[in-house]
Amino acid sequence: MSKEEEIIISKTHENIYINKDVTITKWVFPKHSFSCNIFLDDNVCFTSKQLLNIAGINGTIQFYSNKKTTLKLQLGIIFKGKNCLEIRNILAKNNSNSVIKIHAWQEDEEETILKTEGVIAENTKANNFLEEIKVLNDKNHKITCIPNLVVSSNEASANHNVTIKTFTEEEIFFMNTKGISQKKAQEIIKEGFLNSMLQ
Amino acid sequence: MLQIKNLTVSSGSKKILENIELEINENEIHVLMGPNGAGKSTLCKSILAHPSLKKEGIITFNGKDILNEKTDKIAKEGIYYIAQSPMEIEGVKNTELIRTALKEKNEPMDIFTFNKEYKNYAEILKIPKDFIHREVNVNMSGGEKKKNELLTMLFLKPKLILLDEIDSGLDVDAVKVVAKVLKEYQRQTKCAIMLISHQEMLLKLLEPTHVHIMMNKTIIKNGHKELINEILEKGFAEFSRDLL
Numbered sequence: 001m002s003k004e005e006e007i008i009i010s011k012t013h014e015n016i017y018i019n020k021d022v023t024i025t026k027w028v029f030p031k032h033s034f035s036c037n038i039f040l041d042d043n044v045c046f047t048s049k050q051l052l053n054i055a056g057i058n059g060t061i062q063f064y065s066n067k068k069t070t071l072k073l074q075l076g077i078i079f080k081g082k083n084c085l086e087i088r089n090i091l092a093k094n095n096s097n098s099v100i101k102i103h104a105w106q107e108d109e110e111e112t113i114l115k116t117e118g119v120i121a122e123n124t125k126a127n128n129f130l131e132e133i134k135v136l137n138d139k140n141h142k143i144t145c146i147p148n149l150v151v152s153s154n155e156a157s158a159n160h161n162v163t164i165k166t167f168t169e170e171e172i173f174f175m176n177t178k179g180i181s182q183k184k185a186q187e188i189i190k191e192g193f194l195n196s197m198l199q
Numbered sequence: 200m201l202q203i204k205n206l207t208v209s210s211g212s213k214k215i216l217e218n219i220e221l222e223i224n225e226n227e228i229h230v231l232m233g234p235n236g237a238g239k240s241t242l243c244k245s246i247l248a249h250p251s252l253k254k255e256g257i258i259t260f261n262g263k264d265i266l267n268e269k270t271d272k273i274a275k276e277g278i279y280y281i282a283q284s285p286m287e288i289e290g291v292k293n294t295e296l297i298r299t300a301l302k303e304k305n306e307p308m309d310i311f312t313f314n315k316e317y318k319n320y321a322e323i324l325k326i327p328k329d330f331i332h333r334e335v336n337v338n339m340s341g342g343e344k345k346k347n348e349l350l351t352m353l354f355l356k357p358k359l360i361l362l363d364e365i366d367s368g369l370d371v372d373a374v375k376v377v378a379k380v381l382k383e384y385q386r387q388t389k390c391a392i393m394l395i396s397h398q399e400m401l402l403k404l405l406e407p408t409h410v411h412i413m414m415n416k417t418i419i420k421n422g423h424k425e426l427i428n429e430i431l432e433k434g435f436a437e438f439s440r441d442l443l
Binding site: 180192195 | 247249250251269270280282286288289290296304334351355
């Protein structure tokens with residue numbers, strides 16, 4: 001059974017070692033720039049499935065996956081203000097499975113840069129990596145997505161995709177025909193978009 | 200109830216409907232028939248003020264001018280629309296959509312009453328009770344989407360129902376269920392119904408009071424249910440000859 005933990009990043013450079021199955025219930029980010037390395041030991045399952053409110057952060061979270069690790073990162077993120085967030089996953093050994101799924105929304109007219117990267121090291125076998133980033137955009141709200149895959153192994157499965165969507169006229173019209181105002185319709189669609197990540 | 204006079208509808212610079220005249224009163228069932236592309240769906244969407252459509256003319260509902268009203272206001276006046284292909288809204292559950300719509304109408308419903316009524320309506324419409332927790336129309340068959348939309352309608356209690364090919368995607372049994380629900384709803388509320396359909400079985404079960412044929416961007420003929428047999432026998436070409 002997996003232990004529930006919080007990830008609290010307080011230092012500029014933080015190293016966290018995970019040696020048993022863990023389910024993350026909370027993330028805390030510092031106001032200053034940061035770089036956080038999370039080392040996943042052999043056979044560990046790391047799960048994080050939640051809705052995050054992120055405001056004014058500038059940092060990198062780097063996962064190092066060992067043998068037969070499982071990483072399940074499913075996040076709905078509401079960004080406020082300017083942010084720069086990078087999430088990297090390095091699969092350095094064999095037989096690991098990594099799924100990073102993010103649904104992101106920028107609350108205001110600032111810009112967020114979201115970088116995601118999967119690295120599958122040379123001479124490794126049977127690693128699986130999936131990265132799916134979906135962004136819901138409104139008029140002047142901006143999220144710049146930079147997905148990246150570096151696959152140096154001949155025996156790996158790696159996929160990534162980024163989808164950018166906005167509120168469509170037909171979606172809003174559909175909600176309006178139920179008597180729901182434009183503003184409320186956008187609110188519900190946005191919440192649904194973020195929460196669908198958690199299902 | 201609904202009065203449309205001299206309505207012209209355009210999309211961009213293209214005229215899609217011209218000189219539409221229509222009157223629908225309570226307790227009536229109107230069916231709109233016509234060849235593909237005649238503008239039937241556009242008429243329904245224009246009544247609900249679809250943003251892509253520009254209108255000129257007169258549309259009143261229960262004496263109120265709704266020509267330039269916004270869609271959500273028109274819906275709250277009591278007009279309900281089921282599209283030919285209902286939208287899927289990912290992440291938004293049926294329960295949330297319906298309860299929000301009720302709240303926007305100032306008719307909020309507590310969760311216990313809601314659940315009870317949902318189960319009741321689901322049973323009447325013969326849809327699984329777990330639809331309450333499903334995302335709106337997501338991963339549902341065409342027929343299930345239509346029934347899901349009807350279930351929402353039962354909560355919102357409209358005075359005028361616009362149905363665009365409600366029969367598409369419905370199996371034979373489902374057509375009977377839908378017709379029964381609509382007839383019973385009308386019996387209880389004296390609502391008006393306008394549907395676009397060419398499905399003989401559904402039309403037989405609903406027994407429309409008024410039939411309108413749309414061709415060449417306008418309503419070219421009005422009649423009663425005998426007109427349906429004429430159309431089903433002879434097709435629309437017979438009527439287009441009259442236009443030449």
